[in-house]
Every structure is written in structure tokens, then in C-alpha cells.
Amino acid sequence: MNLSDFLNQSCATLNHSSQLSELILSIAEAGKQIAALVAKGKLAGVSQQLNSINVQGEAQMQLDISSHDIFIDCLSSTKVVFGAVSEELASPHYFSDHIPDAPYLVCFDPLDGSSNIALDGVVGSIFSILPAPPNAVRSDEIFLQQGIGQIAAGYVLYGPATMLVISAGAGTHAFTLDPDTKVFELTHPDLKIPAHYPEFAINASRQRFWEAPMQQYIADCLAGEEGVRQCNFNMRWMASMVADIHRILMRGGVFLYPKDHQVTDRAGRLRLLYEVSPMGMLIEQAGGKASTARASVLDLQPLQIHQRVPAILGSINEVDLIEQYHQS
Ligand SMILES: O=P(O)(O)OC[C@H]1O[C@](O)(COP(=O)(O)O)[C@@H](O)[C@@H]1O
């Protein structure tokens, strides 16, 4: 089944408007265009580092900006989006030519895993679709919605194959882009994350900055069969949240970007609205769990559009256990 047929079917079953299908198809189109740029690599100048710094204080790459522009163009073509928050813009973008009561808001990370671009490593795009409040006015506040209220979320992975993974509230489903027909085909319906899989993903170079419970959890994993866990763990780190979460959706394990004290004025590395919240929805719709280690990610009330939070996502038993470490 292709993406378009799948969306028509699920929008009818879930009582979503066909405008949602139109919107997700526009994001899939953005994904195809970005995939084509990624595939051209240096030939398309994607790894060029620009002199500009984004609102996150990070140097921008050409591919960050091109991907942002592609997203805005594709969202613009639908006329159903009131406004969008992008990692690459300090303030939201509003679509003035859209219907005044356009029903959706979109938060997106146009290019995730930017440090991989120059290496030809795996990167992706992440998106979250929220309802626009009735009579919405242009303000950051309209985007500050709990993740539990997301209408849909997803990502596009630019890997050996380009894949689109989405949830509209009834499971998490993965589609593979057929490079010949340029159509996304449903290849992995209803993904299920095993409750336990002994593999974790964390940037261990930051260990000295973690809180004590996180230090203890990782120490216990590393102790393997001889330690309290009585089990050998494997470790993977792709430096691209999309790629790490994709692996967890495919085979289980846990992804961690915990709170640390190196930068005291921020609670975590990853951004709530367009990284942690959409990935949280995909993980929970696949039977996993998304937590900050102390609270459910999807219950967090955002305070700022670029807010950062700790992120612990993956196999439910492991995330439960990590929360227990943080209770004592
Ligand atoms: O530099 P680190 O600690 O490996 O961080 C990697 C993390 O940063 C990110 O690349 C942040 O995303 P951006 O590339 O969109 O800024 C995540 O994808 C990834 O998990």
C-alpha cells in the first residue's frame, strides 16, 4: 500500500480531515526533495558551513537552511497550516496566504544530526503536527501545547534507504521510498518495540556531567553479567537522533540524552517541540515509553518554543527502570 492510500484509509477510520492527509503528503514531498539533496552530497554543496548561527547558538550548514526552505515551500503549498516553528528560525513562520482558520500548526527540525552531514553519515527530518487553536493569533503561545495533543508526528530518515515513519494516533508505521517510482510504500506496518532489549545509546563523553542516578544506571549496564543487571549490554551512538530512534523502533533498546550540568541554564540537549515530543509520540505509539527520567515527555507543558528537555526514549521496561533510579 502506498502512503497516499494509507493516509486516505486512516484519516477516514480515525475521523481526521482529509486536510491532514494533504499536509502529511506535503511533508513527504519535502522529505523526497531533501533526500535528493542529501544523495548529491558535496556535489550539491550540502556540507558547506555557513557563517550564520541559528537561535540555538549553533553554526548552520547549507543543508540546514536548504531543508528549512524546502519544508516551508511544501507546507505553503497546502494552505492548511497557520504557522510553523523551525529549529532554524528564532520566531515562528506564519503563512499569510493560507485560509485564516487554517487548522494546523507544524513544528519541525528540518535537518537532524547536522554533525553527520560533512561525513556522509545518516541524517533526518522530524515533524510534529498540532491543532491550531480556534481564532488563532500570531504568538509563540499557540505552539506551547503538550505532546499528548499532537495530531500526528513523524520523521524522514535519509539513510541507505529513505524512510518515512509516522503516527496519527493509531500505531507507528514505516514507509520506504521506492527510488524508481518516487513513491513511499508501507513496508513496516504497526511497529512494536520489545519491552526489553539490552542496548543503549548515549554520548558517553559527557558522563562526568550527568546526575548521579544516570551515572549509576550506565555503570550498572556496563557491569554486564557480573553486575546487578546480570546481563551484557551493547552500545550504539549515531549522533543523529533520527537514526538512533529508528534503530530503537526497529529492534528496541533505549536512547538517552539526559540532563547534565555542563551548561547550567539548559535542562537538556534536545528540543521539546520538534525533537523530543514527536519522537515521544512515535515511541509510545509503538509500545515504548518517553520520559525525562522524572516525568512523561508527552505530559510536559512547554514554556518556550525552543525549550530543551532531557530525553529518555525506548523499551518500556528500561525506561521504567531509569525512572526508578531517579526516584531514590
Ligand atoms: O553532539 P552529540 O552529543 O553527539 O549530539 C547529537 C545529538 O544532537 C543532534 O544532532 C541535535 O540535532 P540537530 O542536528 O538538529 O541540532 C541529535 O540528532 C543528536 O542526538
Ligand SMILES: [Mg+2]
Ligand atoms: Mg535535531
Ligand SMILES: [Mg+2]
Ligand atoms: Mg536540526
